[in-house]
Amino acid sequence: MKTATLLIFLCGAAGVLGQTGGDPLGLGPLADSRPVGAKTEITAQKEATFDEKRNIAVFVGSVRVNDPSFLMAADRLTVTLSADRSGIERAVAEGNVVIVQRTSKDEEGKGAVGRAQRAEYIPSTGKATLSGSPQIQQGINRHIATSPGTRMILHRDGRASTVGPSRTVITDSSAPQMP
Numbered sequence: 001m002k003t004a005t006l007l008i009f010l011c012g013a014a015g016v017l018g019q020t021g022g023d024p025l026g027l028g029p030l031a032d033s034r035p036v037g038a039k040t041e042i043t044a045q046k047e048a049t050f051d052e053k054r055n056i057a058v059f060v061g062s063v064r065v066n067d068p069s070f071l072m073a074a075d076r077l078t079v080t081l082s083a084d085r086s087g088i089e090r091a092v093a094e095g096n097v098v099i100v101q102r103t104s105k106d107e108e109g110k111g112a113v114g115r116a117q118r119a120e121y122i123p124s125t126g127k128a129t130l131s132g133s134p135q136i137q138q139g140i141n142r143h144i145a146t147s148p149g150t151r152m153i154l155h156r157d158g159r160a161s162t163v164g165p166s167r168t169v170i171t172d173s174s175a176p177q178m179p
Contacts, residue, residue, distance in 0.1 A: 040067040055081040126156030
């Protein structure tokens with residue numbers, strides 16, 4: 001079994017994909033709180049290909065992304081770099097996508113968890129759009145698409161929004177007090 005790993009070193013150092021600058025992933029305000037030497041690691045079990053002319057990297061087979069701001073798993077990940085390779089223009093994850101936001105706002109450091117068949121991240125907007133039976137879990141509450149065309153959006157700041165039919169399951173975690 002072949003494993004391909006790509007490390008993207010941040011904080012001004014040139015990365016493996018030729019990225020430079022303090023915010024190559026387009027994380028915006030989250031980049032300000034990134035630790036010095038923070039890195040993003042992409043691991044693929046089958047293959048990793050790089051098209052220098054088109055500025056595209058494709059990772060296939062049990063793809064895992066480990067970043068200080070999020071974790072992601074998918075069957076395939078396609079990353080398109082900006083023309084000057086100063087950052088990511090777009091990233092598309094396909095097949096069994098799971099995204100776990102990492103936040104410092106809660107005690108566990110875990111934000112929303114999104115699941116879908118496809119996720120598209122546009123760094124300039126800070127939004128990850130989930131499609132293909134998407135669902136988002138925030139704490140013990142779940143938001144689930146009820147139509148194939150429903151899209152759910154995870155925002156960089158931890159918010160979530162939905163376009164299309166859905167249902168929400170709110171779990172009451174407080175136990176009734178017995179007299």
